[in-house]
Amino acid sequence: MNEIVLVIGAIAISILVFTWLIKVVKATLKTAFLAALILLGLQIFFGIGPNAILDTIRDFIGQQAENIPR
Numbered sequence: 001m002n003e004i005v006l007v008i009g010a011i012a013i014s015i016l017v018f019t020w021l022i023k024v025v026k027a028t029l030k031t032a033f034l035a036a037l038i039l040l041g042l043q044i045f046f047g048i049g050p051n052a053i054l055d056t057i058r059d060f061i062g063q064q065a066e067n068i069p070r
Helices: 002-046 050-066
Strands: none
Touching: 002 050
16 A cells, blocks of 8 residues: 555655656747847847957856955
């Protein structure tokens, strides 16, 4: 009897973990697709390439790191 309860509990936990994993992967793919779409739009409509965007992000992060009190 205890083994049946243990198996049922393991199956329930496995289902919960699997559904959580599917939700995480789905959200990740949506975010990646949206980021790619935004980058493509910037490239096509404004001529801003990925290197310019990465340079801007690096500059922003560098400025923010200087503002952190020590």
